[in-house]
Amino acid sequence: MLTPVEDEHSQALRQQLEAAFCVFDFVRLAVEPGVEVNQALHRQGLQHLYQHLMARRREAWKKLRQDPRYADVGEPQMRWEPERALPERLSPQQVRQLVCEDPEQQDWALYRAFCQPPYGLRFPGGAEQARQVYGQWLDLLGLNLQQQPQVINWVGDLELDCQAPAMGPHLLPWSEYFDEGLEWWGVWCLTVWNPERRTLSVLAASATD
Numbered sequence: 001m002l003t004p005v006e007d008e009h010s011q012a013l014r015q016q017l018e019a020a021f022c023v024f025d026f027v028r029l030a031v032e033p034g035v036e037v038n039q040a041l042h043r044q045g046l047q048h049l050y051q052h053l054m055a056r057r058r059e060a061w062k063k064l065r066q067d068p069r070y071a072d073v074g075e076p077q078m079r080w081e082p083e084r085a086l087p088e089r090l091s092p093q094q095v096r097q098l099v100c101e102d103p104e105q106q107d108w109a110l111y112r113a114f115c116q117p118p119y120g121l122r123f124p125g126g127a128e129q130a131r132q133v134y135g136q137w138l139d140l141l142g143l144n145l146q147q148q149p150q151v152i153n154w155v156g157d158l159e160l161d162c163q164a165p166a167m168g169p170h171l172l173p174w175s176e177y178f179d180e181g182l183e184w185w186g187v188w189c190l191t192v193w194n195p196e197r198r199t200l201s202v203l204a205a206s207a208t209d
Helices: 008-019 039-064 092-099 110-115 126-141
Strands: 002-004 025-031 150-153 187-194 199-206
Touching: 002 039, 008 126, 025 039, 025 126, 039 187, 039 199, 092 110, 092 150, 110 126, 126 199
Parallel strands: none
Antiparallel strands: 002 025, 025 199, 150 187, 187 199
């Protein structure tokens, strides 16, 4: 029902983002004709993101073990329980806020999170190049407002540790992937259905200093 899409354009953009120290992970999936796009399908998209993350971690682990000093390091593991994630569908107004290129915007500030990871974004062309690449990234993910994308937020119930110091440990998130971001910077996990292209994209981020 869902087929990963990784063409030359997406590979080049992914490499460009990694070189600039962007902290967002993402996958793009093609939805077969006739398949109903419901909440369950969005949740399946989360599993595809997990597979992508683990493939990258195993690749890094294999490279690490080539050094004899790290030959005994165990294979990476990550708790991932998407069945526990609470979905929140964004309204059209929230989606417009989401993609807005305003670095001062506080609510649903995807652009701000994109441009301000914990250690900064390092595009050779500075802020102007960051804005251009951000637009290319949104388009790749299907976040084109004219195509009426449908977006679900999967981490809206998670609270930053620094925002709830009197409440004790935060509710255990549905994946330890989010542990670092919950310290202070924040966490993201969205699924994006583009009905015109029949693509389902998943983006996530969690980082700390």
